[in-house]
Amino acid sequence: MPTIYEVAAAAGVSPATVSRVFNGANVSPEKAEAVRKAAKALAFTPSRTARTLRLQSSEVIALVIPDIENPFFTALARGVEDVAHAAGYSVVLCNTDEDHEKELRYLDIALSATMAGVIIAAAGGDSDLSGLLARRCPVVAVDRSPHGVDVDAVTVDNRAGGRAATQTLVEQGFQRIACITGPSDVETATQRADGWRDAVTGGRPAEADDHYLRFADFRGDGGAAAMSELLALPEPPDAVFVANSLMSAGALRVLSEQGRLPPATGVAVFGDLPFLPLAPIPITVVHMPARHLGITAAKLLLERIGGDDQPARTIVLRNQLTRVG
Amino acid sequence: MPTIYEVAAAAGVSPATVSRVFNGANVSPEKAEAVRKAAKALAFTPSRTARTLRLQSSEVIALVIPDIENPFFTALARGVEDVAHAAGYSVVLCNTDEDHEKELRYLDIALSATMAGVIIAAAGGDSDLSGLLARRCPVVAVDRSPHGVDVDAVTVDNRAGGRAATQTLVEQGFQRIACITGPSDVETATQRADGWRDAVTGGRPAEADDHYLRFADFRGDGGAAAMSELLALPEPPDAVFVANSLMSAGALRVLSEQGRLPPATGVAVFGDLPFLPLAPIPITVVHMPARHLGITAAKLLLERIGGDDQPARTIVLRNQLTRVG
DNA sequence: ACCCTGGCAGAAATCGATTTCACCGTCAAG
DNA sequence: CTTGACGGTGAAATCGATTTCTGCCAGGGT
Known part of the structure; x- marks a missing residue:
């Protein structure tokens, strides 16, 4: 770890000149050349730490x-x-x-x-x-x-996205649309759930029924667990809006295991499914930029x-x- | 951005003492307390840059x-x-x-x-x-x-993994097993392809035929492109070993589009498919730790x-x- | 002949934390 | 009573690059 001083000594100039060479200030061509040669010979790399401290x-x-x-x-x-x-x-x-x-x-x-x-x-x-x-x-x-x-x-616009995605499920005629979203202290999770609620209640929040709402963790396993829970209800949902792609992978895995993959169950997802699209199953996707x-x-x-x-x-x-x- | 000097001044001690307080050296309880109070009052955070430079x-x-x-x-x-x-x-x-x-x-x-x-x-x-x-x-x-x-x-052990995965395809009776691997200048890519070659030639590399070998980029789209290319051959392969999970997603997408998903086509993949396992399709997977x-x-x-x-x-x-x- | 301008370059201050060194008390041992 | 040890503390050096500040020298204007 050679320093600017060693380069300076090797090139027969002052450290200031070495610094100037590396920062494009005025230096005579001969000295600049000498400095560059010395720097290369010593494999000199200026210390970012020192530079950061100074600047x-x-x-x-x-x-x-x-x-x-x-x-x-x-x-x-x-x-x-x-x-x-x-x-x-x-x-x-x-x-x-x-x-x-x-x-x-x-x-x-x-x-x-x-x-x-x-x-x-x-x-x-x-x-x-x-x-x-x-x-x-x-x-x-x-x-x-x-x-x-x-x-x-x-x-x-998480709420609008959640609403639009859920709306497609409504329009397909599903009756009991569940929602799997992220942690309740994460803004994006609650907003997407709000969008879901907008759509299932037709804009009449008074009628909200969070019976079918689950807060998971935005991860695959969490999505799977929530899906299992929902399917175990006395009257399981016939469709689900999942608030991110990782959870949707988990949820789809559970649906797959239980033989309830779309179109048997309606599925809408917030977020892209980069690896999923292989399976020819009908899903609504809210593309995230x-x-x-x-x-x-x-x-x-x-x-x-x-x-x-x-x-x-x-x-x-x-x-x-x-x-x- | 208060410095250790300001804290020292506020606490009526020297910078050295402030440093000692933060680094657990011997300091009298009263001064230590004074330093801590001053540091809190000033919201002092020691500069990592200076510390790194010194240490x-x-x-x-x-x-x-x-x-x-x-x-x-x-x-x-x-x-x-x-x-x-x-x-x-x-x-x-x-x-x-x-x-x-x-x-x-x-x-x-x-x-x-x-x-x-x-x-x-x-x-x-x-x-x-x-x-x-x-x-x-x-x-x-x-x-x-x-x-x-x-x-x-x-x-x-990339070669062994590639060999084992391909071997399962051989054992399933597939005749024309292709390989989609990563860039040819990436060691893991060539090793996995070597494993594939081991299996398809039954250990007689002299018989190697790289007709069905494609070097892609370890990304989804690259896998898809390679798969399309292979399927467009006069005599398309009836099985494929894909050397990583991202490419396998692309390859499966293409197979899906062409209605040739497993079990019609044999598929073995090197690497986990964290999002894929929803679809009940028979695939061999080499799990990567x-x-x-x-x-x-x-x-x-x-x-x-x-x-x-x-x-x-x-x-x-x-x-x-x-x-x- | 003198002054001024401007390019070039070195000495030294600077950034902020750490640490050596030296010093002062105090207390225990001799 | 003296000497040594030791805990606590501050002054100052140090890490390496940047940047003023200053000085030198050459060339052009008067």
Whole structure:
């Protein structure tokens, strides 16, 4: 790990000159050449740590997501990465596992490592962004917007999507439409359930009956468990709206095991099924613009990093309904 | 962003004492209390950057993977994270997108940010780990082991797995067994194809006929394209061994579209199908211990970080054959 | 002949935390 | 009563790159 001083000594110049060579300041051609030669000979790599300490900022942005095994978040990550890389930033992914403790730890790291900015899909409802905001660290919320904090956010219209998906089941004539959604403290989960409720009650929430509503964990096994539970009811549902793709895989597995796959049971899913579409079964899918969420969030963040100081914005992307199978 | 100096001033002590309080050295109870109070009042967070610069090491390990959208790598990541977190380390994920340029960039960052260590699933065959090794930065290769460098590695027996999977197709009486594998410059891809060749030629490689062999990209669309190509042959295959799960999703989609799903066509897959198992179709699956690969790699890395200096080891995990559907 | 401008380069300060070194008391042993 | 040991503490050096600040020198204008 050679330092700038050793390079300077080898090239017969001062450290300042070496620094200038690497940062494109005015240096005479001969010295620049000498420095470059010395640097190459020593395999010199400037210390990012020292640079970051001095400059009080780095070219790394943190992307904090709750579940790295969820294809939605990985697609989102790809979007973020593409934009960030094009702008010369590196992205580090932090997986919180829906755990507030881990989330806090990563946010703390982002702060104390003076990262350029943070894009966060919050675990649960109320993440503590106060530390970041107090230090004026640029933050963009994506998919889920934390309560009570005023930051840029990029989301989709979960309620409308849930409503539209469920509506297709209503129109197909199903009578007992269940809903499997995510944790009750996650905004996107409750909003999608609200959309389901809108559709099954025909817009008369007074008639809401949450008999068929299950809060699971947005994971495959959780979806399977909830589906089993629903099917074990005295009067099992004849259709189900599942609020994300991982849970739908679990739910479909259970339906498959019990021989009740569509079209016997109506199924509508919020989120893409990247691996599923092989089976020729009729399903309604609410397409999530995951990658675009990431792209948009990254662009917003870069604007903030660039010094944009306008009031916080919320961007709501559309999702699209398709039927497969 | 208050510094240790401000805390020291507020508490009426020297910066050294503040540091000692946070690092558990001997400090009188009164001063310790005063420091803690001042730190809380100022919302002081020690700068990781400064700390890292001074200590020449951090508690972050980098996990470099080629495709974050591949469930295999995300499961692996979970394994790494679990072990690392338990040991007090944070994990940052770096997605190289099978791109040597990006990979190099991340390795460079890991080095110049003096991270504690690196776990890498190399993009392509010959990643340049020389920089890391020259600086004695602990490195563990996982899934794929780079050529010509002597580092700890954790892999599975790809050839045996490919052979066993293909063998089940042979035993089912299929005559024309194709193979869809990954890029030809990726070790795991060629090894799995070797296993396929072993099985179809009955161990007489002289009779190898790569007519039915396709190199794709380990992604869904690539698998679909390869499958279409194979089916368009004058004499299409009656079975296929697919070398990873993402490609198998694409391949199955094509088979589904053409009404040739199993059991009409024989299918064997290397890698788990986390989302697929809903459909009651008979498939052979080579189970990959993805999470355990991660766990094992992380443990090895932690040993190295702890100063273990023994010669490099290679650990080969078993994979398990199952039939679903 | 003198001054000014501008390009180039080095000395030294700086970023914030850690740690060595030195120093001061205090208390126990000789 | 002296000496040694030891806990507590601060001053200052250190990690490595960046950046002012300053000075040197050459060339052009008056």
